Amino acid sequence: MFLVTGATGTVGQEVVRHFPADLPVRIMVRDPARAAFAGRAAQTVTGDHGDPRSLAGALTGVRVAFLVTSRVGGDDDARFLRAARAAGVRRVVKLSAAAVLDPRADDLITRWQRANEELLRASGLEWTLLRPRAFMSNTLSWAGSIRSEGVVRALYGMAANSCVDPRDIATVAIRAMTGETHAGRAYTLTGPVALTAVEQTKQLGRLLGTPLRFAELSPYEARALLARRHPAPVVDALLESAARTRDGAKTRVDDTVREVTGRPAGTFAAWAERHVSAFAPR
Incomplete structure (x- = not known):
């Protein structure tokens, strides 16, 4: 049995949708109502990293688990790994972040991910680490202003990031x-080219058949917007990360997707074409 945590998240949903049909897969979710997308192909269990009993139930009979945690600064990874060892899980594939490799990155989120990687490596379980750059899907946060105003508002519009298709x-x-062949491996995952927000805006405009305007946010404006969704320490970490993007820390392109899958990493244009309806006027 294979277990997917974070199954209703950006990457988790894609894992569930594309998991081989001939292999048994179980998804762990806090709210089963959000797992309807999985259909009958996956077994759904209710579980939470903070509930040891639910973790034990979700991990029963599991050989390999995909681990996604999102409560920054919390101990969800430690709880999960304890339960995985007790259940006899063989391997854990963990979603981490490319920033852990940058010695200049010392924000809260990166320190938390580094610590979680260390926990997994020291767990006695087989492990694989996935370290993606920013998700192309992060641009979905622009959808509202694109639909209503034809405007993209973002911080550091000329800062390039080798974002990757989830x-x-x-x-x-x-x-x-x-x-x-993947045990003990760490994979940095990027798209095929580093793009700026201004370039992404132009590509979206071409797909929509209408020019879009890019409006640069000030750090103050960006902080105010982020504070609507995140606690202050996470906002600080996100702004520190954005500053490193501005300074060119996220432009490197790796060919890992091709090396692992046999095909090149998808482009932003291809991702946007699949999701263009999200940006189109309703």
């Missing part, structure tokens, strides 16, 4: 879960 991350995750 479907590529999921494909690598599935290979790492189901193959026998």
